[in-house]
Amino acid sequence: MQSSTRGRSAGRPRSAAADTAILAATRAALVELGWSKLTLGDVAARAGVAKTTLYRRWPGKNELVVDAVAELFDELRLPDRGSLAADVEGVVSQFAAILARPEARSGLMAVVAESTRDEALRERIRSSIVERQKRLVVEGKSRARARGELPPQTDPAEEGRTADLVFDVVAGAVVHRTLVSAEPADDTWIRGFTRLLLGGLREA
Amino acid sequence: MQSSTRGRSAGRPRSAAADTAILAATRAALVELGWSKLTLGDVAARAGVAKTTLYRRWPGKNELVVDAVAELFDELRLPDRGSLAADVEGVVSQFAAILARPEARSGLMAVVAESTRDEALRERIRSSIVERQKRLVVEGKSRARARGELPPQTDPAEEGRTADLVFDVVAGAVVHRTLVSAEPADDTWIRGFTRLLLGGLREA
DNA sequence: GCGCTTTCGCTACGGGTCGTAGCGTAATGG
DNA sequence: CCATTACGCTACGACCCGTAGCGAAAGCGC
Known part of the structure; x- marks a missing residue:
């Protein structure tokens, strides 16, 4: 008899604090234990919640870690540094800084590996992690085109492919x-990579 | 074969057939079950050996899968196709074909993820998989240099870095x-990638 | 041939994690 | 006050891990 309207009104609401505590605990466990030795029971204990609470919110270890790692990528930005080369170096530097953190190193590749056999998980990764990064590329390219550093692109399909x-x-x-x-991926490497990306192998 | 003389002589020799059977069974299990659901007991049963035999030869799941996947990369070659672009397309095409196989997809990223917390495992991956690939790059570059497609490189340290x-x-x-x-990574993608790699973003 | 040595298949085991079920309690909204 | 949902807790069967112990098998040196 649910009085309908929306299923989201009656009953005790979910604790938002529990969500953040669980995700933080997951990252802490990733740092200390790594992916393979991380157990949901341990995460629950760290977060101060019951194991059953965890299972009510996430289907399993894979999805939990995706959400926990995804938050690391929130800080990714594309500041305007004045030139395409500087912009590339800036965003690569940020990306490298995230990947240097142990919770990202341990978790990211593991869930990608799992996603090869789990379509839903791959979609979760795509929407919460990958898509955000890809937008930076599109924006950076259009910005460089406005500066005249890249030739204008006419075909939108071709544009999508190169992006x-x-x-x-x-x-x-x-x-x-x-x-x-x-x-x-330190500054020296990043400079070399940017030069290769912009000028190609013949100029490197 | 293998005429004696060296340290190992006394006792029953290890069955070489068991090794190949175990590695083949591991790849089959990777295809059917993927990394996370692959168990050593299952692999042993598929290979027709006892579980204890498996543990006598490999420390654990990680090392076993590395060796099983490494064999997939044996076929990697660098045929001389006459130009740098053609050489790049050729080797990338081979690499893509290997990564298209489910046993490589499931296993490779998983062991790389594990290697972030296991120095010995990382070294095992490096020596049995990565190093072989890297040699192709070095060879391809020197071949292109002989053709005059790339400028001569004087500094050997710089040469190593760019490789x-x-x-x-x-x-x-x-x-x-x-x-x-x-x-x-089909032919269209490979051509676009090669063009980007050689000419850089400004020409793409 | 005869022993010596090492590997093999098999069984069994304690320890750990999984994911779920059940129950009583806590926190909202009508 | 009552319906509804979330929560903490406990307990459970199922599964996999990695190892130990055993007798049998298969080479090697003699």
């Missing part, structure tokens, strides 16, 4: 440098 | 395209 391409190159390079090669 | 950089860009882009963006 995707550039995004995969930038994000992929930083991730690979940080997690696979396991060496820091 | 590392190019490697991270190439491998990272393909991995990101395949696993994060979850779209195929």
Whole structure:
């Protein structure tokens, strides 16, 4: 008999504080234990909530970690530094700083790996993490085009393809440098990468 | 084969057939179950060996999957196609084909994620997977230099840095395209990527 | 052949995590 | 005051882990 209107009115409301506590506890557990040794029971204990509360809000470990890591990317911005090269260096630097944090290193690749067999999880990652990054690429390109640093683009389909391409190159390079090669994406590296991205291999 | 003389001689030798059976079973399990649901008991059953045999040869799931996936990269070659662009397209195409296989998709990122907290595992990945790929980059660059497509490089330290950089860009882009963006690195994409890599953003 | 050594298959076990069910209590809105 | 929903807590079967112990098998040196 739900008096309808919206299902969201009757009963005790969910504690918003619990949400933030759980996500913070998840990140703390990622730092201390890493992905594989992280257990939901441990996260619940750290957050001061019951394990059942956790399961009422997230389907499982994968989705929880995606949400916990996604918050790390909230700080990503694209400040206008005056030139395309400076803009690229700026955003890559921010991205590298996030990936240098242990909670991101441990969690991000693990959920991406899981997402290869879980369509819903992949969509969750895409909407809460990837899409936000990709928007920076689109904005940066249009800004450079307004400055005259890049030729105007007529075909919108072609424009979308190159934006995707550039995004995969930038994000992929930083991730690979940080997690696979396991060496820091410091200023020297970032300058070299920006030069390669803008001028190509023949000028590097 | 393998005529004696070296340290190991006494006792029953380890079955080489068991090794190949176990690694093949591991890949099959990766395809069917993915990383998270893969259990060593299941792999042992598929391979027709006892679980204890498996633990005698590999420390755990991580190392086993690294070795199983590493074999997929044995086929990686750098055929001489006459130009730098064609060489790049060729090797990227091979790399993309490997990453398109489900056993690579499921396993590779998972072990990389684990390696962020396990130095020995990272070294195992580096020596058995990454180093082999990186050599292709070095060889391709020197070949292009011999053709006159790239300027000669004087400083060997600088040369090493750019080789590392190019490697991270190439491998990272393909991995990101395949696993994060979850779209195929087909011929169209490969051509666009090669053009971006060689000519830079201003020519793309 | 004969032992010595190492590996193999098998069984069994304690320890840990999972995800859920059940229950009584707490916090809202009508 | 009552209906409704969230919460904390406990308990549970199921599963996987990694190891120990056993007898049997398979090479090697003699």
